Amino acid sequence: MKNNIPVEKNKEYILEITGTGFKGEGVAKVENYTIFVPEALEGEKVKVRIVKVNKNFGFGKLIDFEVKSKDRVEPICSIYNKCGGCQLQHYSYHKQLDFKRQRVVDAIKRIGKIDIKDEGIKDTIGMEDPYRYRNKVQMPVREEGGKIKIGFYKSRSHDVVEVKECFIQEKVADKAIYVIKEWMEKYNISAYNEKKNKGLLKHIMVRKAFKNNDETMIVLVTNSKTIPYKDELIESIRENIPTITSIIHNINTKNTNVILGQKCVTLWGKDYITDYIGKFKFNISPLSFFQVNPTQTEVLYNKALEFADLKGNELVFDAYCGTGTISLFLSENCREVYGVEIIKEAIDNAKINAKQNNIHNAKFIVGKSEEEIPKLIDQGKLPDVIVVDPPRKGCDEKLLKSISKTNASKIVYVSCDPGTLARDLGLLDNLGYKTEKVQPVDMFPMTSHVETIVLLTKENQ
């Protein structure tokens, strides 16, 4: 025992898994010292090799089982424990949904200190088929030992695990990997080397429309301004992928973690694909943000509509609106909606989206929500309902304070991070907004990501 740490690196122990971490990993205690065991489930008894020892916690590698959980299933993917993409494939789907709800419950009670009955936090809405749900995939292209590898980064590293079939992506992405790899090998096209900032092909991105004839876009991200043997590539893609409607060259010569560069050249077909959420039509270009699980996006947005409970005469604010998708969903049921978003290109898209759906009561503003919404309020625009859908870090406190001065009767909060959601619900509680209903929605099956939509109502109205 070193420095009172009760386990030693590289030694094996039999541990009882008594808890679950944020990423779905098992948690065991040895004399109050915490050990995280990825791929172990609560209730299991497992043999573990200690691989890392920190001052307050350590990590163990699962070696064998003494007792298995009834919630354990065989992962569908053969590279599941190498690739960093999924964390919960060894959970039954029912258990995944329970895990996500429990994360929300814990955060709301511990961080937000919200006094809400358990029934107020609903069961997670899952998918009928929780596989092949993603409409977009981005995969790094690298070379190792003279072999091209296209796949995903290993967890916490930039080593690429080769992928032949990914069960959360659309099947067309598997085909694209095959065709592009074959073309690279045939014409000796180099893969990118991050350390040297050399080599041609950095990433491939594939996007597919789920509700519009399977329209498919392939984007090749290169470290060069031109692509050799591009006609041969176009021919091969068209021959092997009949649904292809768009082949794009994206130029990114910077040595950066940002995948896409700003410049796109259409090599063949259209500059965008078109897809629908509900009855609304969206043009999706390579750089546009678009929700990656279109089936559950519709579920989420319909929940937003239900929580907003609009009667037709309301003024609505949609803060952090992206390409205006929620604004458009709400527009038909209210008098006017204002969407605010920090990225100009997203607002350009939002305006186009509104126009092509014949929506005239949605207005869009570029800027920070915490600056633009107070300005709207100062101009006398007093909202009845406010939707917020912030990034992981949650809402700016300035925005929440300014909202609370408006007398808006409802706030609909869409969140991709239970921790910051809970913090903001706590702040809103102090500002007079009561958490009424909490609904987790499974937007990312097989992963530990949790999406939640919450209805808050103004007290004493």
Ligand SMILES: C[S@@+](CC[C@H](N)C(=O)[O-])C[C@H]1O[C@@H](n2cnc3c(N)ncnc32)[C@H](O)[C@@H]1O
């Ligand atoms: C989770 S996305 C939501 C997008 C959209 N509501 C949707 O469903 O597609 C969060 C958005 O907030 C934007 N954003 C980040 N910080 C912002 C800020 N301070 N003010 C306004 N928008 C911001 C991001 O660019 C991103 O588009």
